[in-house]
Amino acid sequence: MSWEESVVDDPLLTIKDLTVDFESFDGIHKVIDGVSLSVGRGEVVAIAGETGCGKSVTMKAILRLLATADINGEMIYDGQDLQAMSDREFSMLKGREMSMIFQDPMSSLNPVFTIGEQLTDTAQFGGRGTTGVLEYLKRKYTGNGREEARQRAIDMLREVQMPDPEDVMESYPTQLSGGMCQRVLIAQALLNEPTMLIADEPGTALDVTIHDQILTLLKRLIEERDLSLLMITHNLGVAREISDRVYIMYGGRIVETAPTEDIFAEPKHPYTQGLIASIPRLTGGEMAKGIDGSVPEYLNPPNGCRYHPRCPYAYERCRSERPPMVEQGATTAVECVLYDQPSDTAREIPTIERTRQAMDGHPEAPQPTMESETDD
Amino acid sequence: MQYWQYIVRRLLGVLVSLVGLSIIIFAVSRILPGNPARMALGPLATDEQVEAFAADMGIDQPVWMQYIQYMQGLLTGDLGMSLETRNQVLDDIIRHLPATIELITVAISFTIVLGIGLGILAAQHKDGHIDNATRMLAFATVSIPGFFLGILFQLIFGWFLGIMPITGRISREFRDEVTRETGFMLIDTLLSGSLAAHFDAWMHILLPALALSAAGIGQIMRITRSTMIDVQRKDYIEAERGFGLPNWLVVYKYTLKNAFVPVLTILGLLYASLLGNAFLIELVFNWPGLAEYGVNAVLSNDFNAVVGVVMTIGIAFVTVNFVVDLLLGRVDPRIQLERSGLT
Numbered sequence: 001m002s003w004e005e006s007v008v009d010d011p012l013l014t015i016k017d018l019t020v021d022f023e024s025f026d027g028i029h030k031v032i033d034g035v036s037l038s039v040g041r042g043e044v045v046a047i048a049g050e051t052g053c054g055k056s057v058t059m060k061a062i063l064r065l066l067a068t069a070d071i072n073g074e075m076i077y078d079g080q081d082l083q084a085m086s087d088r089e090f091s092m093l094k095g096r097e098m099s100m101i102f103q104d105p106m107s108s109l110n111p112v113f114t115i116g117e118q119l120t121d122t123a124q125f126g127g128r129g130t131t132g133v134l135e136y137l138k139r140k141y142t143g144n145g146r147e148e149a150r151q152r153a154i155d156m157l158r159e160v161q162m163p164d165p166e167d168v169m170e171s172y173p174t175q176l177s178g179g180m181c182q183r184v185l186i187a188q189a190l191l192n193e194p195t196m197l198i199a200d201e202p203g204t205a206l207d208v209t210i211h212d213q214i215l216t217l218l219k220r221l222i223e224e225r226d227l228s229l230l231m232i233t234h235n236l237g238v239a240r241e242i243s244d245r246v247y248i249m250y251g252g253r254i255v256e257t258a259p260t261e262d263i264f265a266e267p268k269h270p271y272t273q274g275l276i277a278s279i280p281r282l283t284g285g286e287m288a289k290g291i292d293g294s295v296p297e298y299l300n301p302p303n304g305c306r307y308h309p310r311c312p313y314a315y316e317r318c319r320s321e322r323p324p325m326v327e328q329g330a331t332t333a334v335e336c337v338l339y340d341q342p343s344d345t346a347r348e349i350p351t352i353e354r355t356r357q358a359m360d361g362h363p364e365a366p367q368p369t370m371e372s373e374t375d376d
Numbered sequence: 377m378q379y380w381q382y383i384v385r386r387l388l389g390v391l392v393s394l395v396g397l398s399i400i401i402f403a404v405s406r407i408l409p410g411n412p413a414r415m416a417l418g419p420l421a422t423d424e425q426v427e428a429f430a431a432d433m434g435i436d437q438p439v440w441m442q443y444i445q446y447m448q449g450l451l452t453g454d455l456g457m458s459l460e461t462r463n464q465v466l467d468d469i470i471r472h473l474p475a476t477i478e479l480i481t482v483a484i485s486f487t488i489v490l491g492i493g494l495g496i497l498a499a500q501h502k503d504g505h506i507d508n509a510t511r512m513l514a515f516a517t518v519s520i521p522g523f524f525l526g527i528l529f530q531l532i533f534g535w536f537l538g539i540m541p542i543t544g545r546i547s548r549e550f551r552d553e554v555t556r557e558t559g560f561m562l563i564d565t566l567l568s569g570s571l572a573a574h575f576d577a578w579m580h581i582l583l584p585a586l587a588l589s590a591a592g593i594g595q596i597m598r599i600t601r602s603t604m605i606d607v608q609r610k611d612y613i614e615a616e617r618g619f620g621l622p623n624w625l626v627v628y629k630y631t632l633k634n635a636f637v638p639v640l641t642i643l644g645l646l647y648a649s650l651l652g653n654a655f656l657i658e659l660v661f662n663w664p665g666l667a668e669y670g671v672n673a674v675l676s677n678d679f680n681a682v683v684g685v686v687m688t689i690g691i692a693f694v695t696v697n698f699v700v701d702l703l704l705g706r707v708d709p710r711i712q713l714e715r716s717g718l719t
Contacts, residue, residue: 063618095620102618107611112633112708118616121629127620136625172709188619 011038012196012228018073020061029298031057033252044222044229046239049249052295055232059198063100064090088130096127099194101202105181109173115184116169119153123191156187160217179210199231215242236275240264248272251296251306258332268334270311273355289359312358313338313350314368386701390694397690402446405679412459412677456680465684468669474559475545476665480650482585487592495600502605510597517594523656526587533583540583543662547576584661588653592646599642603635637708644700648693
């Protein structure tokens with residue numbers, strides 16, 4: 001790789017060459033294939049990509065929530081090597097230093113316990129290592145630790161603007177609306193004052209107005225608490241609204257990274273251009289067309305660049321070699337051979353206008369040039 | 377609808393089932409072949425004696441009159457006289473019932489403790505040695521009939537090893553020491569202050585209870601295992617792990633309570649089959665419970681006793697299912713909320 005991932009000076013979280021493989025009866029699924037990324041202190045970073053591109057798997061790999069996967073690569077959090085940590089050491093970190101907001105608010109709360117029970121347990125025992133049974137019973141039933149934890153939970157609910165927090169504490173998840181469940185989950189993630197938050201598409205399962213409220217709330221909390229946020233989204237609009245920097249992910253690889261403004265002003269990777277060209281516009285008549293095809297399968301991924309079967313600019317080299325990450329400035333890089341070609345064979349550099357032409361089927365649009373379609 | 381209204385409604389449902397049951401039992405008991413008065417008095421009695429006895433018992437009346445008398449009796453707790461023992465049927469049942477309840481209670485405790493315990497263990501070591509071993513055990517216990525297992529236990533522990541008593545509730549030497557207070561041997565021995573007798577009672581109940589509970593243990597084990605594995609894949613369990621809660625708390629509190637819902641339902645159903653199987657086990661182990669009494673009643677056409685025994689079992693079954701329903705509401709608030717319309 002010609003480009004070293006070190007876009008921030010003093011990163012809180014650095015991931016280098018992360019690979020996640022799942023073994024099934026059919027063979028090995030290489031779901032994450034060499035992902036590198038970093039999150040600075042107080043920085044809001046978004047990972048954007050289609051459903052199924054490996055965003056959630058990346059997050060879960062960081063938090064050790066994938067029991068059956070084969071995970072390799074380097075993960076450094078605040079100078080500590082996460083891979084080298086024992087489960088016990090990691091359990092002191094998870095939930096306390098790094099916490100996660102889960103994707104589906106309705107299914108991420110336990111249906112048979114009250115919100116109060118779940119929040120108070122998290123406040124009292126989350127991220128505190130392996131508390132034993134006796135210690136649990138002691139702290140739950142004697143002393144005033146339980147009462148304090150409960151109070152902390154109520155305060156936190158108030159902070160996420162939950163109406164009637166005391167009533168909510170006595171409720172079961174089925175009695176709450178989706179937006180309220182989402183607020184509970186955010187409160188639960190923040191209960192133990194984490195430094196870093198990992199958010200998996202918060203609010204996407206909710207309707208648009210609630211989604212917007214949740215994002216506004218999240219933005220406020222990030223500022224007030226000086227949180228670092230790594231956020232997954234399939235919605236570029238969300239990334240634009242909330243993040244400082246964006247990683248575009250495709251087929252288990254990072255294909256482009258740039259500061260948020262730059263990526264919207266001047267997207268470089270054909271895939272990023274396709275994504276941006278797919279955003280419906282309020283002006284300009286026709287509905288935007290999407291990118292043809294779907295994310296690759298992971299059992300037999302395409303050779304070379306995983307995007308080449310869908311790319312209008314693709315040519316022989318795209319199929320024969322994995323493209324390098326090409327530096328395009330201090331904090332910008334793109335994984336595409338078109339930005340790394342010898343000057344004598346210069347091919348067309350993708351632009352969003354040309355990509356849009358290709359998606360619209362314009363007669364002069366770029367066409368893939370392949371000698372044969374036989375992939376081995 | 378409030379929760380108490382829901383309970384009242386369920387109670388009414390219980391009453392309806394019991395009335396239906398009483399009608400069926402009445403019909404069945406009158407269909408039994410043979411003249412009950414003749415069977416009760418034996419072949420030497422004269423026809424006049426038989427007729428007098430029949431009139432005395434009310435069985436010469438038309439069927440609908442008999443039904444009215446029968447229902448009056450049921451409502452006042454008067455089940456009539458046993459043709460065989462010449463005691464009030466209710467008294468007979470009260471004397472025999474504790475032995476059966478004791479046996480079933482111990483058996484269902486084994487089922488709960490061993491079934492759920494081994495099920496959790498198997499789920500935690502999915503596809504490991506423990507899981508495979510419990511799977512074999514489940515196959516064995518579910519496919520071998522309880523009474524056969526009972527005979528096997530008697531042969532192994534009573535005959536070859538000679539370490540366990542094979543029949544009865546207590547050994548002869550303790551019989552005089554134990555005064556009957558409640559009819560429950562495990563309690564009576566303690567009330568009599570004899571630890572040795574108490575231990576002896578346990579030795580007697582262990583084999584029949586194990587034989588009786590075996591099939592249930594297998595079932596509960598498998599259900600617990602599969603629901604535990606199922607629940608462990610849920611989003612909320614992943615979220616709880618993500619919030620850094622200790623592993624045992626996630627497993628034994630947050631997963632287990634969710635897994636209880638199907639387990640509890642199966643337990644309620646199991647109770648019914650335990651009552652049925654208890655008849656065979658009681659015969660094999662010569663356990664002086666309701667089975668002995670009931671089987672004799674059926675064989676001798678003693679229909680008052682038959683009605684009493686079947687009615688008792690029916691009441692027990694309906695009651696247990698009512699309790700299970702209430703418990704389900706406690707375990708899973710969604711059931712309670714849904715039924716009481718509070719969601």
